[in-house]
Amino acid sequence: MAEFQPTSVGKLENDYDVVIIGSGGTGLSAAIQANELGMKVAVLEKEEELGGNTNRASSGMNAAETNVQLHHGVIDNVADFYHETYKDGGRLNDKDMLGYFVYHTAPAIDWLADHDIKLDDITITGGMSKKRTHRPASMAPIGGFLVKSLLKVVAQEDIPVFNKTKVTELRRADDGRVNGVKVDADGITKIINAKAVILATGGFGASKEYIKRFRPDLESYKTTNQPGATGDGLKLAENVGAELMQMNLVQVHPTVQQDNPHVYLIGEAVRGEGAILVNAEGKRFVNELNTRKIVSNAITALPEHSAYLILDQGIRDHVKAIEFYDKVGLVVHGETIEDLAKKINVDPSNLKQTVATWNQAVENHDDAEFGRTTGMDRGITNPGFFAIHIAPAIHYTMGGIHITPKTQVLDGNGDIIKGLFAAGEVAGGLHGNNRVGGNSIAETIVFGRQAGQQVALYARSL
Structure with a gap:
């Protein structure tokens, strides 16, 4: 068409x-x-x-x-x-x-x-x-x-x-x-x-004015929203006496690539199809498919306030959006887990151990570390291996x-x-x-x- x-x-x-x-x-x-x-x-x-x-x-x-x-x-x-x-x-x-x-x-x-x-x-x-x-x-x-x-x-x-x-x-x-x-x-x-x-x-989500009014603590956060998401409908409604409710409830999305001027949301399907999150030491720190609020808070609590999504070709095959993320330069490639670790400045032995433990959890249907029960259809086993750097950003009001x-x-x-x-x-x-x-x-x-x-x-x- x-x-x-x-x-x-x-x-x-x-x-x-x-x-x-x-x-x-x-x-x-x-x-x-x-x-x-x-x-x-x-x-x-x-x-x-x-x-x-x-x-x-x-x-x-x-x-x-x-x-x-x-x-x-x-x-x-x-x-x-x-x-x-x-x-x-x-x-x-x-x-x-x-x-x-x-x-x-x-x-x-x-x-x-x-x-x-x-x-x-x-x-x-x-x-x-x-x-x-x-x-x-x-x-x-x-x-x-x-x-x-x-x-x-x-x-x-x-x-x-x-x-x-x-x-x-x-x-x-x-x-x-x-x-x-x-x-x-x-x-x-x-x-x-x-x-x-x-x-x-x-x-x-893209209105500095409304964010400052209702959530001043998020004023410095970047947003995944398109520039037009400035709350115009709320203003129109307020002007005819409509009531606004729960305006302080603003969702921060945990996995947003924001190292470039353009901010990219990395969709939840990446984790839903099997990706894990690791910190700067190359270790998992949260059940990746807990609610957005819990996962965002866990990332913000890290000293670096950011994390890496780790995935393999098998996961990539199930999330077509990764092709786009790669095309715009957000995806780090590694031939092996150790190779990937070096490229993202993470201890290779830690990351190798983390992935091995995770693959065992998938095989046994038991994530003893963080109690994850979903998004475990496949481990991280098929070369190549990929990482995407993410941090939380304002996503939804x-x-x-x-x-x-x-x-x-x-x-x-x-x-x-x-x-x-x-x-x-x-x-x-x-x-x-x-x-x-x-x-x-x-x-x-x-x-x-x-x-x-x-x-x-x-x-x-x-």
Whole structure:
């Protein structure tokens, strides 16, 4: 397919049923769903590039009790998915949102497949007991694959997507309901009327202002977020009285390559497929597939505040993203473990011993050192051997706009702001104090679809 072409801003109309702000996984899913329910939809994106942070997602999409899992021999249980996510989130997750989420992940996988977007392979991420992380059979990073695939559906359905179009204000009727937006469309100011507005603007992981306001301790941290993730949707919502919740809950991702000006997230699938983490002495120091919070804290506690991912060709064969990491110069190569150790300035005998102990643990299905039980399908035995230098960076903002499980936005009194909906990372509550890898992509589809359905119900009621 040719590269998707956004609609020219000259074609922006004055009236739509639904205006969707943001063109990541949430916004595109909402647009497709609302359009298929008969709504006249427009997607507005402030950046030139479409896809937002979704483009950067690499591991996959979590879902439980799917046919894909059964095809891979994995027997899962939605209740386990719920309890593990609740525990991993420090039991601070909004239970109603979490309940809606876990029970709608399998239908979301089917909905994507109905649109010829097939996630036929599975892997595992930290904090999960089963392989729930769905990804394309090519093992390509999920984000770019999903954005391209959803844009293909958007093109087929003739849904207009406008880039370089920044929403500067939410408009309200005399009775308080949100009924449109004011935009700066490539330099032209315009008012657009709408029956409903969906905020799908992503988080605030690239906003120095919000990080300083809510998490000053992280002010000096680098971020994995795309530059547009500056919390614009939060500002728009706050200006109409929406309540923000859990804004201090910011996730730091443990494995981020940040030695160059460009920061690269090294996806959790690398550990899910068998990689280990070692410190400057060449020794393991943590269960690599514990929650992101625990692994990040363990790395930050090291004197060097950084670590190395160690893997082999067998692991590399199961994570296609490593080809990309290598192409941009992030991967150190060694013919043997000792050779690799010298190149990363680690004691060769220590690293050799660490890898030998790990391989024994994999063989015996028993990690006596750190109690790891997942991501042990293969040891580190096949030459060549590889290392990637990583350290924690700001990755995801769990807090955001307070919403109901129907994606309706709430004000400070707990009342619904009519006509305003929010979904995806801009909304708070689903993840508690730690987001599980693979749950954000699932959130974009599950709650993107929910927002698309709920705006249709709302618009029909007017």
